[in-house]
Structure formats: structure tokens, C-alpha cells
Amino acid sequence: MRAIGYYRTTNGEEEDHAERLRKRFKDYCERYLHQQAAIFSDEIGSNETVKFAEGGDGLNADLPDTGEGVHVNGSIHANGNSHAPVNAHDNAYTNGNRPHAKPFPEFSRMLDYIISSGNTYLVVVPDTMHLGADVEEVVRSIIEIEATGCKVICEDEDLPDPLQNALASLSSAGVSKTRSERIKDSMRNRALHGKVLGKPPFGYRNSGDGTLEVVEEEAVTVRRIFDKYIDEGLGLRLIAQHLNERGIKTRRGGNWNMVTIRDILKNPTYTGTYYRFGLRLPRSHEAIISSKTYRQAQDQTKAKRPSTRTVNTEPFLLSGLAECGYCGNKMMGVTRRQSWKRRDGRSSRGIYRYYQCQGRNNQSICGYHTWRVGVLESTVLEQVRGILDDAHAVDTQSADLNRARLQTMLDKRVKNAERRFLVGLKGAARGEFGLGAVHTYLKQLDNARTNAASWNRDWDDRETIDKWDTLTFEVQQAFLYMHISKIVVRDDSAEVIT
Structure with a gap:
């Protein structure tokens, strides 16, 4: 299989460290009969990023001409001409701006190379610490790579699986190094003999x-x-x-x-x-x-499967709040796109957004219960307005209590989302389900953090409702989470529960 090597080095490391990493990748490819396609590397803690990309035959890989330097065998080349290394921005091992941290430039360039080639590769890293500083950052990197159709593997012979490697290598995952060392040999031996790790699949x-x-x-x-x-x-x-x-x-x-x-x-x-x-x-x-x-x-x-994803679906305001009044499942947001020919021969297109019981959509256990997005959201907003008016007339101090309750609730939701992410990650590492489930937990964690960061302690509730259309989606959703426990949706009614 064609393989791509990727690694990160830290500014100040020994000069031959990068060369040793490149040699390890080449040795790995020879040992497992993979064809070397390219190598990409980022340098951390420096104002300059060293670039490296070479083909399996020792020649430069066929990369898009970006005008950036290509580091081959210790010197800087690009199409035979010398170039100075390009500047890299803040690429320290940090994810403080998670989940939208600025990507490492060569990591991004590697993804561009994969996509432009139209091929799939095995992306080989020394270990998962070269993909991130903690398990969350590592999983985000793996998801980006696997979205291109490629697979990630570690050179670590004891733990080549990237999820297992991350759990064993990164202390923030909550798995001790001592415990991980005890299970390495056992898991490797079981895998070599085809013995199942984790729960067997259905069948x-x-x-x-x-x-x-x-x-x-x-x-x-x-x-x-x-x-x-x-x-x-x-x-x-x-x-x-x-x-x-x-x-x-x-x-x-x-x-x-x-x-x-x-x-x-x-x-x-x-x-x-x-x-x-x-x-x-x-x-x-x-x-x-x-x-x-x-x-x-x-x-x-x-x-x-569509060849390209050209349309980004807008998020749904009541996700997580609206539930079916008949079966108790969540009401999920659905976007439908239709096109048709008019009588005059011209083409027309329409986009329809609505909430639908996911019990029917995913399991086919409920009826066809739907509400148009605009109708349900305006109905809910009017009920919230009435609830706030009543509360204000009875107790003007209730707003402070609501804010304290919201802060506690949002903090709890973030902690619960973090816990679900780690539990899901460990389950995927055991082979119980795929990376897609972990990706779902990660998106839920992002949403919980966004809501926790978006709400405003100084909100005037009724004023917020009055200027609703000027607010961002995140602020609108955080405000609703502040005042709503759930929304029970039936065919002819929607009841807001506080």
C-alpha cells in the first residue's frame, strides 16, 4: 500500500532527530512492504517550519507548487531552486483555542496532497503524540485524515492502533502509563493470533x-x-x-x-x-x-456517496431540546433539497427544513411527526416570552436565580460531554464501534463548550427576546438552554417545559 509519513519535531532537538524519524518511516515501509509516497513534517516552537516531502524512489513527491520549500536530505529545495523556509504561525503544542485551533501548515498541506491526488494512503506516524498534545487533539487529527479515505497507523509495534496508542501515551486520557504497559504485550499477542479484542460484532x-x-x-x-x-x-x-x-x-x-x-x-x-x-x-x-x-x-x-460535499447544512436551534410527545425520542433537524421543472420549462429549486421524530427516521418505530423549522421555533419563542413576562411580574429576582442555574447546568453539560467523549473513545479503541461515533461525541462536546462560552450574565431577558433576530445562533441557543428544560412536540401542539 502507498504510505505517507508525518511527524512533528520540537525546536532545539538534536539536528539528526528529524533524519532518524525519516529513516524509521522508510524502515517501516520496507518491513511491511508499503510503497513510500511522501513525508511531511512540522516544527514546533519556532518561527520557521521545516518542510520535507520526498517520493518513494528518492525523488520529490508530486506536490502542488505552493512556492514553499521542500526539505530533502538536509537541504532546502523546490523544483530545483533554493527557497527560504516559509514562516509558520503559532503552532505550539496547545489547543487552548479548541476546537478551531490553527492547523499545522504541513499537516494541512498533507491533506491537500491526499485530496488532490485522488488516492488513498496509509498515514504513518511515530506515535500519536505527533498528532496532538492530548487525546482530544489527536482524535481531531485522525478524523481529518480519515475523512479523506486514508487510515492512520503508528510505528509503535506494541500499539499501532492510533486510538489505543493515544490512550496509552497521553496522560490526560485518564489511563495510567503503568497500566498501559501491562496490557501492551497481551493485546499485541492476541491480535497476532486473530483473537478478538473487545466485544465481538453482531453475528x-x-x-x-x-x-x-x-x-x-x-x-x-x-x-x-x-x-x-x-x-x-x-x-x-x-x-x-x-x-x-x-x-x-x-x-x-x-x-x-x-x-x-x-x-x-x-x-x-x-x-x-x-x-x-x-x-x-x-x-x-x-x-x-x-x-x-x-x-x-x-x-x-x-x-x-456524493463525490464532493458542497453544501454546509445550517444547525438547528432546538436540537437537544425538542422531543417527540409520542415516543420520547429527540426531534432531529432534517434538510431536504428538491428541484423540479416549471410549466414554462425553467428549473426551480427549494430547500425545506423541519424537525422530525428520529424514532421514525433512524428506527422506524414512530409515526411521521414533523414541524417546519420556522413554525416550531416561533411557537417556542412566543411561549418563552410569555413565561418570562409571568416570571418578571411575580419575582424580579428570579433572573439571578436563572443565571446561576444556567451556569451550573452549562458546566455540568460540558463535564458530561467530556466524559461521554472519553468513554466513547475507549469503546472505539476496544473495537466496539467506529470512529464515527467518537466524532459525534466530539461534536456534542464542541456544542456544549460553545454554549457555555456564549451566554451573557448581563442579559435582560425581555430585551433579548425583542432583539432576537440580531443575535448569533450560539447566543440564541444558549439563551434557550437557560430557560428551557425540554420541548414536548405533538402534531398539534408544542409545550415548553422549564
């Missing part, structure tokens, strides 16, 4: 010797999911609906949803091949589906 169980064993009643469901997807062309939601309507449950006895269906369709374990910690062990356990069936599912998924 399998742990056998007596630690390998995967087929659970036939679950395997029937796995095959049905692939058949519905490939042969009948059903989407994720319709497959979940098909299973739920027939009383087929997940391993935990719950309903199927789009996420659980997607995770099964993308899991190569069902072909009998074990993938973990950078290892690929064919025929390590009994297959449930053929490799051909798995490839067909991946090709079908790729064909459905």
Missing part, C-alpha cells in the same frame, strides 16, 4: 480459545441485511424498518437503526478476515458472507 461470539465463532441465528440477520442492501436496493432506514417490523432485535434487545445497519455493512470481519491494530489475518475465523458480497456492498455505498 459472532467469543469462542473458548478467544477467536470468533459464528452465532447462526444472528448470522441469518447479517446475511439478510446484505441481501436487502445489494439485491433489493433498500436503503439503511428501510432495512432497519424491515427488521423492526418483524420483531428482529439487536443483540441487546433493542431496535435497529441506520447506524447499526451501516456498521454491519462496512465491517470486513464478516468475510472471515481479521483487521485490528494494522494487522490483516485472512481466514482467521468462519466467514458469514463472501468477499465478493462485501465488495459489492462497498461499491454500492461508494456509488451512493
Whole structure:
């Protein structure tokens, strides 16, 4: 496989340190039969960033001509001409401006190189400390890389998996170095022998010797999911609906949803091949589906996926507050885009935004309960206005109590979001679910921090309502969180609960 090396050095380190890192990458590629594509490096704690990129054959990699220097074998080159190193801005190991910290320039350039090449690579780092100062920063870097279709692996032979490596290497993750050292050898040995780490996927169980064993009643469901997807062309939601309507449950006895269906369709374990910690062990356990069936599912998924993401969906103001009054699930924001031909032959397009019960959308267990965004939000705002007017008439000191309550609530939400992120990260590191779930927890953490930072202690509640349209989205949402516990939504009513 074609591989890209990436590392970060600190200003003041020994001059040959960068050279040793480059040699380690080349040795790694030779050992595991990877083809060297390019190397990128950032320097930390300096006003200058050293650039390095070279092809696997010793020549310069085919990079976009940005006018920046390319560091090859200890000298600065770019298309054969000498250039001074370009200035780097504040790139210290810090994420104080999280989640929008300025990226490392060569890390960004590496992503541009990957995207412009149209290829997928294995991105190799010495360890995850080269991707960030703490587990949160590391996960953000991994998510950015994997969004290009590439995979990340560490040169660390004990812990090549980046999530496991981050948990073991970075003390802020809450896992002691002593404990991580004790589990390294055991986990590596189990992976080499194809023994399952963490919970086995649906369709399998742990056998007596630690390998995967087929659970036939679950395997029937796995095959049905692939058949519905490939042969009948059903989407994720319709497959979940098909299973739920027939009383087929997940391993935990719950309903199927789009996420659980997607995770099964993308899991190569069902072909009998074990993938973990950078290892690929064919025929390590009994297959449930053929490799051909798995490839067909991946090709079908790729064909459905948009080639580029050109539209950024606006956030929804009542996310996390509105819940279905019939099943108790959250009301999720949905954006639909339609285009049609008018009678005069001209094309028209429309964008429709509404809240819909996610019990129907993800699990198909509820009815089609929807509210247009503008209607529900204006209804909620009018109720909040009435609640504030009543409270002001009864007790003018209640605003201070509300502010104190909000501060406590927002702080608690940030702590809970941080806890969920770490729990999710550890679960993903054990192989219980994919990086997408961790990404969701990370977005929830970002949202909690934004809300905690956006609210204003000096708000005049009624004045805020009066100038509502001039406020930013973050301020509007923080204000609603201050006064609303939840919104119970039914077809003909929406009730604000404080």
C-alpha cells in the first residue's frame, strides 16, 4: 500500500532527530512492504517550519507548487531552486483555542496532497503524540485524515492502533502509563493470533480459545441485511424498518437503526478476515458472507456517496431540546433539497427544513411527526416570552436565580460531554464501534463548550427576546438552554417545559 509519513519535531532537538524519524518511516515501509509516497513534517516552537516531502524512489513527491520549500536530505529545495523556509504561525503544542485551533501548515498541506491526488494512503506516524498534545487533539487529527479515505497507523509495534496508542501515551486520557504497559504485550499477542479484542460484532461470539465463532441465528440477520442492501436496493432506514417490523432485535434487545445497519455493512470481519491494530489475518475465523458480497456492498455505498460535499447544512436551534410527545425520542433537524421543472420549462429549486421524530427516521418505530423549522421555533419563542413576562411580574429576582442555574447546568453539560467523549473513545479503541461515533461525541462536546462560552450574565431577558433576530445562533441557543428544560412536540401542539 502507498504510505505517507508525518511527524512533528520540537525546536532545539538534536539536528539528526528529524533524519532518524525519516529513516524509521522508510524502515517501516520496507518491513511491511508499503510503497513510500511522501513525508511531511512540522516544527514546533519556532518561527520557521521545516518542510520535507520526498517520493518513494528518492525523488520529490508530486506536490502542488505552493512556492514553499521542500526539505530533502538536509537541504532546502523546490523544483530545483533554493527557497527560504516559509514562516509558520503559532503552532505550539496547545489547543487552548479548541476546537478551531490553527492547523499545522504541513499537516494541512498533507491533506491537500491526499485530496488532490485522488488516492488513498496509509498515514504513518511515530506515535500519536505527533498528532496532538492530548487525546482530544489527536482524535481531531485522525478524523481529518480519515475523512479523506486514508487510515492512520503508528510505528509503535506494541500499539499501532492510533486510538489505543493515544490512550496509552497521553496522560490526560485518564489511563495510567503503568497500566498501559501491562496490557501492551497481551493485546499485541492476541491480535497476532486473530483473537478478538473487545466485544465481538453482531453475528459472532467469543469462542473458548478467544477467536470468533459464528452465532447462526444472528448470522441469518447479517446475511439478510446484505441481501436487502445489494439485491433489493433498500436503503439503511428501510432495512432497519424491515427488521423492526418483524420483531428482529439487536443483540441487546433493542431496535435497529441506520447506524447499526451501516456498521454491519462496512465491517470486513464478516468475510472471515481479521483487521485490528494494522494487522490483516485472512481466514482467521468462519466467514458469514463472501468477499465478493462485501465488495459489492462497498461499491454500492461508494456509488451512493456524493463525490464532493458542497453544501454546509445550517444547525438547528432546538436540537437537544425538542422531543417527540409520542415516543420520547429527540426531534432531529432534517434538510431536504428538491428541484423540479416549471410549466414554462425553467428549473426551480427549494430547500425545506423541519424537525422530525428520529424514532421514525433512524428506527422506524414512530409515526411521521414533523414541524417546519420556522413554525416550531416561533411557537417556542412566543411561549418563552410569555413565561418570562409571568416570571418578571411575580419575582424580579428570579433572573439571578436563572443565571446561576444556567451556569451550573452549562458546566455540568460540558463535564458530561467530556466524559461521554472519553468513554466513547475507549469503546472505539476496544473495537466496539467506529470512529464515527467518537466524532459525534466530539461534536456534542464542541456544542456544549460553545454554549457555555456564549451566554451573557448581563442579559435582560425581555430585551433579548425583542432583539432576537440580531443575535448569533450560539447566543440564541444558549439563551434557550437557560430557560428551557425540554420541548414536548405533538402534531398539534408544542409545550415548553422549564
